[in-house]
Amino acid sequence: xxxxxxxxxxxxxxxxxxxxxxxxxxxxxxxxxxxxxxxxxxxxxxxxxxxxxxxxxxxxxxxxxxxxxxxxxxxxxxxxxxxxxxxxxxxxxxxxxxxxxxxxxxxxxxxxxxxxxxxxxxxxxxxxxxxxxxxxxxxxxxxxxxxxxxxxxxxxxxxxxxxxxxxxxxxxxxxxxxxxxxxxxxxxxxxxxxxxxxxxxxxxxxxxxxxxxxxxxxxxxxxxxxxxxxxxxxxxxxxxxxxxxxxxxxxxxxxxxxxxxxxxxxx
Amino acid sequence: xxxxxxxxxxxxxxxxxxxxxxxxxxxxxxxxxxxxxxxxxxxxxxxxxxxxxxxxxxxxxxxxxxxxxxxxxxxxxxxxxxxxxxxxxxxxxxxxxxxxxxxxxxxxxxxxxxxxxxxxxxxxxxxxxxxxxxxxxxxxxxxxxxxxxxxxxxxxxxxxxxxxxxxxxxxxxxxxxxxxxxxxxxxxxxxxxxxxxxxxxxxxxxxxxxxxxxxxxxx
Numbered sequence: 001x002x003x004x005x006x007x008x009x010x011x012x013x014x015x016x017x018x019x020x021x022x023x024x025x026x027x028x029x030x031x032x033x034x035x036x037x038x039x040x041x042x043x044x045x046x047x048x049x050x051x052x053x054x055x056x057x058x059x060x061x062x063x064x065x066x067x068x069x070x071x072x073x074x075x076x077x078x079x080x081x082x083x084x085x086x087x088x089x090x091x092x093x094x095x096x097x098x099x100x101x102x103x104x105x106x107x108x109x110x111x112x113x114x115x116x117x118x119x120x121x122x123x124x125x126x127x128x129x130x131x132x133x134x135x136x137x138x139x140x141x142x143x144x145x146x147x148x149x150x151x152x153x154x155x156x157x158x159x160x161x162x163x164x165x166x167x168x169x170x171x172x173x174x175x176x177x178x179x180x181x182x183x184x185x186x187x188x189x190x191x192x193x194x195x196x197x198x199x200x201x202x203x204x205x206x207x208x209x210x211x212x213x214x215x216x217x218x219x220x221x222x223x224x225x226x227x228x229x230x231x232x233x234x235x236x237x238x239x240x241x242x243x244x245x246x247x248x249x250x251x252x253x254x255x256x257x258x259x260x261x262x263x264x265x266x267x
Numbered sequence: 268x269x270x271x272x273x274x275x276x277x278x279x280x281x282x283x284x285x286x287x288x289x290x291x292x293x294x295x296x297x298x299x300x301x302x303x304x305x306x307x308x309x310x311x312x313x314x315x316x317x318x319x320x321x322x323x324x325x326x327x328x329x330x331x332x333x334x335x336x337x338x339x340x341x342x343x344x345x346x347x348x349x350x351x352x353x354x355x356x357x358x359x360x361x362x363x364x365x366x367x368x369x370x371x372x373x374x375x376x377x378x379x380x381x382x383x384x385x386x387x388x389x390x391x392x393x394x395x396x397x398x399x400x401x402x403x404x405x406x407x408x409x410x411x412x413x414x415x416x417x418x419x420x421x422x423x424x425x426x427x428x429x430x431x432x433x434x435x436x437x438x439x440x441x442x443x444x445x446x447x448x449x450x451x452x453x454x455x456x457x458x459x460x461x462x463x464x465x466x467x468x469x470x471x472x473x474x475x476x477x478x479x480x481x482x483x484x485x486x
Contacts, residue, residue, distance in 0.1 A: 223340050250342040252479030262342050264271045 009254045010041050011244035018045040019083075020184055020214045021066060026080035028061060030073065035061045037238045039080070043231075048206055048215045050229035050246065052222060054261065057235040059218045063186050066216065067103045068096050085183075101128075104177030108189040110169035112161035112176070117144075117153050120161050120172055124180040139179050147175035148205050167198025174205065185209065187217040191224065203228050222262055226250045234258045274339045281331055281352045282407065288324040288359045289403045293396050295321070295366035296462055300392040302373045303455060304385045314370040321363035328356040344476075351476035355406065358465040358472075362399070365458040365465075372451040372458075382438060382445045387431050388455060394424050395462040402469045409477050414470040418484040424463035431456045 021043040028036035036058050043049050051059040064070040065082060068089060081088045089099055112120050121140045130136060144150040149171040161172050170190060177185055191199040206215055206228050219225050225232050226246060233243040242258040253259045260266050295314055302310035332353050335341060341349055398420050405413035435453050439446065467484050474482050
């Protein structure tokens with residue numbers, strides 16, 4: 001694959017890695033206000049891609065375009081393309097439900113359903129028509145193991161998920177994602193409501209999950225982005241300022257605005 | 268604009284400590300060659316004792332850097348400045364050790380009459396000290412051009428080193444009774460050449476600090 005520079009500071013090295021998402025000329029408006037401006041960059045398979053930037057820069061808006069959740073906002077208007085595995089997700093023929101089967105999401109505030117732990121995980125597969133109890137049991141165990149919480153909850157699967165701690169609830173939400181066997185997991189500040197130990201457990205889990213999934217994480221915590229991501233995109237005022245491998249981004253960024261942000265000289 | 272006051276103050280403190288360390292090591296090298304030229308045993312002993320101050324400064328710098336990394340989580344240019352500071356302090360500590368080696372050679376020579384006037388060795392010392400002066404200025408000003416220019420003077424030092432060593436080797440067969448002194452003078456020459464090498468290393472660290480790229484200026 002040849003070196004392709006889409007715009008300044010979008011660092012695309014030659015790689016054999018597959019592209020999961022390719023964003024092309026994406027613009028987004030909330031009414032008259034433009035929230036995303038000419039976004040162009042690829043996201044690679046089996047990597048953790050962090051999106052950082054100050055409040056209001058468009059990072060949560062961007063991540064919500066990837067599963068078309070942003071369209072739940074009535075006044076939103078979008079131009080450009082987002083290719084998921086080569087297909088434009090904004091095509092009329094593309095079904096949102098199909099996309100959201102493949103692209104799971106974890107939110108800032110853990111949001112388990114007010115159901116048992118078991119039913120939280122089994123909910124998605126049941127919606128997709130799986131009724132066989134043995135198969136559901138296997139899916140529940142596999143998903144809870146995948147979220148590194150099986151040992152903590154295996155003896156109380158029929159207790160309400162609300163009885164768990166915040167960190168455990170968030171891992172239940174991740175397990176719920178895994179149950180429908182997604183391809184991509186979006187995480188919008190998944191640890192900002194959690195204590196430091198729970199945060200580290202989630203970070204460790206993210207490192208394990210990337211072997212089988214592609215993960216895109218919005219975070220306010222730059223040290224977290226530096227610790228767990230392979231590539232980092234820096235957004236500012238709706239634009240993507242720089243996109244590079246994380247080690248380069250945090251040791252020698254190309255753009256002064258990136259340098260100033262990550263060194264805390266502005267925020 | 269958010270300002271990282273604590274980090275900036277500590278980075279300034281790191282600079283101050285490095286400048287102090289370089290000044291001590293410069294003095295040590297100057298005095299070591301003076302102690303040779305005047306065969307001043309007391310001065311040579313002082314250099315050996317005062318090396319402790321350079322070592323203590325290096326430890327202070329190391330502790331400051333560990334604290335900075337642990338508490339401030341520096342990245343990008345801040346991190347590179349800190350890493351460059353760590354490497355520079357290591358080179359400066361070695362320069363202090365080289366001055367001690369020279370002083371020890373002076374003690375070995377003792378009060379035996381010098382077999383030749385000491386002219387070129389002070390020249391070599393002046394060149395190395397001049398390089399040190401320039402490189403620390405390059406560090407203060409983040410001046411890559413000055414860092415690169417300073418590293419080039421190492422060739423001049425190497426040339427003079429070669430000349431002195433050849434002269435000493437030529438003396439060996441004609442003055443076998445002075446073999447000890449000739450050997451010690453050769454060691455002194457080698458130590459001064461290493462001072463210049465360490466200064467070149469410091470130029471490389473400055474380029475890394477500013478540009479984020481590792482270069483080999485010895486090549």
